Amino acid sequence: MAFPSAVARSDPLAALASKGKARRYTADLLFTAVLLVMAAAIPLLGLLLVISMLQEGLPALTTFGLQFIWGTTWNPVTHDFAVLPAIYGTLATASVALILAVPIGLGAAIFLAELAPRWIAQPVSFLIEMLAAIPSVIIGLWGLFVVVPIVRQVESLLGSNLGFLPIFSGPAYGIGLLAASVLLAVMILPIITAVTREVLRAVPSSQREAMLALGATRWETISAAVLPYGRSGVVGATILALGRALGETLAVSIIIGNSFKISGSLFAPATTLASLIATQFREADTPLYLSALMAAGLVLFAITVIVNVAARILIWRLGAQAVTR
Amino acid sequence: MTMVLVVDRRRRVADVVARVLCGVAALAGAGVLLLLMLHVVVNGAAALSIALFTQLPAPIGQTGGGIAHAVIGSVIIVGLACLWGIPLGIGAGVYLSETASPWLGNVARFSADVLAGIPSIVVGIFGYALIVTAMGGFSGIAGAFALGVIALPIIARTTEETLRLVPGDLREASLALGIPRWRTVLSVVVPTASAGLITGAMLAVARMAGETAPLIFTTLGNNFWNTDPTKPMATMTLTIFQYAIWPYEELHRQALAASLVLLLVVLLINVTVRLASRPGVRG
Numbered sequence: 001m002a003f004p005s006a007v008a009r010s011d012p013l014a015a016l017a018s019k020g021k022a023r024r025y026t027a028d029l030l031f032t033a034v035l036l037v038m039a040a041a042i043p044l045l046g047l048l049l050v051i052s053m054l055q056e057g058l059p060a061l062t063t064f065g066l067q068f069i070w071g072t073t074w075n076p077v078t079h080d081f082a083v084l085p086a087i088y089g090t091l092a093t094a095s096v097a098l099i100l101a102v103p104i105g106l107g108a109a110i111f112l113a114e115l116a117p118r119w120i121a122q123p124v125s126f127l128i129e130m131l132a133a134i135p136s137v138i139i140g141l142w143g144l145f146v147v148v149p150i151v152r153q154v155e156s157l158l159g160s161n162l163g164f165l166p167i168f169s170g171p172a173y174g175i176g177l178l179a180a181s182v183l184l185a186v187m188i189l190p191i192i193t194a195v196t197r198e199v200l201r202a203v204p205s206s207q208r209e210a211m212l213a214l215g216a217t218r219w220e221t222i223s224a225a226v227l228p229y230g231r232s233g234v235v236g237a238t239i240l241a242l243g244r245a246l247g248e249t250l251a252v253s254i255i256i257g258n259s260f261k262i263s264g265s266l267f268a269p270a271t272t273l274a275s276l277i278a279t280q281f282r283e284a285d286t287p288l289y290l291s292a293l294m295a296a297g298l299v300l301f302a303i304t305v306i307v308n309v310a311a312r313i314l315i316w317r318l319g320a321q322a323v324t325r
Numbered sequence: 326m327t328m329v330l331v332v333d334r335r336r337r338v339a340d341v342v343a344r345v346l347c348g349v350a351a352l353a354g355a356g357v358l359l360l361l362m363l364h365v366v367v368n369g370a371a372a373l374s375i376a377l378f379t380q381l382p383a384p385i386g387q388t389g390g391g392i393a394h395a396v397i398g399s400v401i402i403v404g405l406a407c408l409w410g411i412p413l414g415i416g417a418g419v420y421l422s423e424t425a426s427p428w429l430g431n432v433a434r435f436s437a438d439v440l441a442g443i444p445s446i447v448v449g450i451f452g453y454a455l456i457v458t459a460m461g462g463f464s465g466i467a468g469a470f471a472l473g474v475i476a477l478p479i480i481a482r483t484t485e486e487t488l489r490l491v492p493g494d495l496r497e498a499s500l501a502l503g504i505p506r507w508r509t510v511l512s513v514v515v516p517t518a519s520a521g522l523i524t525g526a527m528l529a530v531a532r533m534a535g536e537t538a539p540l541i542f543t544t545l546g547n548n549f550w551n552t553d554p555t556k557p558m559a560t561m562t563l564t565i566f567q568y569a570i571w572p573y574e575e576l577h578r579q580a581l582a583a584s585l586v587l588l589l590v591v592l593l594i595n596v597t598v599r600l601a602s603r604p605g606v607r608g
Contacts, residue, residue, distance in 0.1 A: 031507035032424050038416030039429060042481060043436040045474060052454035053447070107350030115344055116351070126599070127355035133595045134361065135535025137562045138584045141569045142361050145368075145577075186361075189354050217340035247444020249538040250562075254569055274446045278541055297450040301443060308442050 050301075057295035059288060068295060074260045074276070076283065081292035083299060085262045089270040090303070092177055093252065094245040096266065097184035102238055104185075105192030112193070113200035114222055125197065132190035140251035143183045148174040148255060151182060155267050170265040173257065178266040180256040184248055188241035195240060199233030200226060232314075239311035246304050249274035273300040362588070369585025372578035382548050388575050392583055394550045398465065398558035402544060403533050405469035405554060410476040410533075411526050417477070418484020423510050434485075437478035448474050449539035457543060465554030468544030472536060476529035483528070487521030488514060524598050531594040535587065537562035561587050 060081060061068060071082025108128065112121045152174030162168045203226050211221040227234070257269025258279050271279075277293050277300075284290040376391045383390030417437075421430055452471030457463055491514050499509040515522070537560075540546070546563035547556075561583055568580035 028506045031510070032420075035416055035420035035424060036429065038413050039420035039425065039433045039481075041413055042417055042433045042440065042477060045477070046436040046440055048455065049440075049443075049447075049451045049474075052451060056450070056454045104350045104353055107347040108354045111344075111347035111351040115347060124351050124355045127358045128351070130592060130595060131354070131358045131361075133531060133535075133591055134358075135537070135562060135587060135591060137535070137537045137565050137569070138365065138588055139361070141565060141580055141584055142364055144569060145581075146360070146364055186357055189357070193351075193354060217336055219340040219343040220336065223343075243442055247446065249444065249446040250566060254566070274444060274538070277446055277450070278538060281542060282545075294450055294454070297447050301447050304443055304447075305439070308439070 053294065053298050053301060057291060057298040060291040060295040061298075063288065064292075068292075069299065072262065076280075076289050079286070079288055081289070081295075083273065083276070083296050085260050086271050086273045086276045086296060087299065087303075088262045089177065089256070090246055090272040090274070090300070092270070093180045093184055093256070093272055094242055096177065096181035097188060097245045098238065098242060100181060100185035101189045101192055101241065105189050105237075105241075106196060106234065108189075108193045109196035109200060110222055110227075113197045114226065115218070125193070128190050128193050130190075131186065132194070136187065136248060136250045137254075139183055139187060140254035143179065143251055143255045147182055148179050151179040154178075159267070166264045167266045170263070170267045172267055173269060175255060175257040176267055176269045177256065177263075180252045180270075180272075181266075183251045183255055184245045187248060187251065188245050191241045191244060192237050195237035196230070196234050199230040199237070202233075203229045235314055236311060239307060239314070243304055243307050243311070246307065247274055247300065249278050253278045273297070273303075365581060365584050365588055368578070369581040369583075369588075372582035373585065374582075377579065377582055381550055390579075392559075392561070392564050392579060394548070395559040395561045395564040395583070397550070397552060398544070399534060399560040399562070401552060401554055402465050402468045402540070402558060402560055403472065403530060405466065406472035406476060406533055407526070407530060409469070410473035410529065411480060413473075414477045414480025414529070415484050415522060415526075417481040419488060419510060419515065421481065421485040422488035423514065424506075433481075437481050440474065441478040441482070444538070445475055445536055446538040446541075449542035452539060453542040460555070463543060463545035463557040465544050465551075465556070465558040468540045468558065468560070469554065471539035471543045472533040475536060475539065476533055479529045479532065480525050483525030484518075484522055487518045487525065490521070491517045520601065524601065527594050527598050531591045535562060535591050537566050541566075 064071070064081060068082050069087070070084055071080075072084050073080050073082055074085070075081070108124075112125050116124070152172050155168075155172030155174065155178060158168045159170075159172055207225045207229055208221050211225040212218075216224065252272055253275035256271060256275055258271045258275060259269035260271055260276075261268065263270065273296050277296050280289075281293060284293055374391075376389065377393075378391055378396055379393055380389070380391035381394055382392065417433060421433060425433070448471050451474065452467050456467035456470050460467065495513055495517060496509055499513045500506065504512075540560055540563050544560065544563070545557040546559045546567060548559065551558050565580045565583050565587070568576040568583075
């Protein structure tokens with residue numbers, strides 16, 4: 001304060017004002033403090049999550065060590081637990097789902113952002129995005145009643161024509177890796193489509209105009225000028241979808257057949273980490289059994305975190321390339 | 326000359342083929358949703374009845390009965406989750422947008438993104454490890470905790486993004502009038518963004534109502550009427566899951582009817598939010 005304090009003390013109005021200011025200041029401090037606690041709750045919850053998962057999974061991890069990840073037996077009777085087949089199932093279903101969904105999602109996004117008139121693009125993107133809102137248990141139910149019979153037909157067709165390939169060998173159950181991958185593809189399609197569409201829309205129209213002015217067709221413009229420009233966004237959309245596919249539980253556990261085997265065939269029943277945990281949880285009657293399931297959850301958690309971090313690094317590097325070019 | 330024409334035709338054909346394929350892909354995506362809805366609506370509507378919502382499950386193998394216990398369970402658990410998830414999420418979002426220190430802001434933002442990205446089944450295990458073991462049993466409260474953990478990052482991030490859209494002029498005008506920061510935030514910034522906040526909360530409710538995986542480890546599900554959230558409860562999603570994997574035709578019918586109701590609720594929320602936020606957002 002530049003003014004002598006005696007003046008302020010003698011002036012009742014000024015005294016009142018400074019008192020009000022002090023009260024206001026405490027109210028602001030209090031307000032900020034309450035909000036701070038609320039915001040801090042998010043990282044605290046995250047930390048708590050990691051700690052409690054480690055705590056629950058530790059007994060199994062210390063009992064089996066690295067064998068928990070590399071071993072292939074899951075036997076509750078002899079208390080022998082390892083999750084390699086579930087890791088395989090998780091990665092296999094997610095990869096096949098990406099192979100199915102990425103071309104379709106990319107094509108749909110190109111159509112919606114570049115080719116379709118507005119009156120078609122709007123309702124179609126609305127429908128595709130609503131797909132993301134459907135609860136996964138309903139998609140699983142639909143898959144069981146509708147997709148499995150279709151997949152069985154497709155499998156027997158593939159088996160009789162391309163059965164010499166290991167991935168198309170074996171009996172056509174319908175239920176199994178392929179059916180689970182199809183459902184996952186349905187579930188990640190809206191993510192890929194929506195994110196890619198936004199990315200393509202953000203591409204400056206000068207890119208397209210330059211290409212068209214050179215006499216390129218629409219498709220040449222899209223494939224040579226628009227898609228490369230939005231490449232990092234498309235990669236990001238794919239990885240986002242991969243993260244979702246890895247952790248999806250309900251639809252997969254209904255339809256995958258829950259067989260703890262590694263088979264080279266897409267037709268074979270399999271299991272995923274999430275499906276293993278969901279279906280065996282109620283049967284876990286000993287602490288070690290339960291801990292093994294929790295450790296499986298920890299492995300799943302680790303895989304999704306690795307995928308997300310890899311995605312960030314990839315996008316960051318692609319972004320840096322785009323800038324330096 | 327002819328060479329040029331051949332190349333030119335090849336390019337045109339490639340162009341048409343690629344365009345058609347893209348259109349087919351888009352129609353396939355939309356078609357999947359329509360097929361799914363058609364199946365659920367046709368088969369679910371056939372099994373829909375008043376009894377489904379007023380009665381408890383009949384003994385297995387008998388026809389009739391309903392899932393009233395699951396409807397009330399879903400309402401209670403999602404309600405309890407809203408009770409802690411929405412205020413905390415909005416508070417955290419307000420902090421991130423209005424008063425965040427750069428360090429805590431980044432940490433909270435990063436954690437929210439990580440929490441939003443982890444599989445919901447992992448959140449279920451978290452709820453089991455933290456609440457179920459502490460309470461000594463499965464309960465609706467544990468389920469509400471897990472659902473809240475799923476809703477929290479969604480609400481926090483949508484709140485932050487919505488509040489950032491509020492023009493700085495409004496804040497400055499209020500502060501220039503001598504109104505303290507907390508009043509400015511609560512009486513000027515938040516009301517201006519209220520439509521966005523409600524949108525975020527509604528989307529989170531729709532998401533929670535459709536979640537199953539986190540509830541398997543926390544509320545477990547049961548077959549009886551129970552409104553006491555300290556005990557295991559049934560929910561719509563858990564009941565659909567259970568009925569789907571049991572080999573009884575009658576239960577499959579009821580699962581489809583329950584799916585129809587759940588689908589309508591979730592889609593209704595999403596469509597409403599869509600329509601309400603249309604003018605501001607690029608279609």
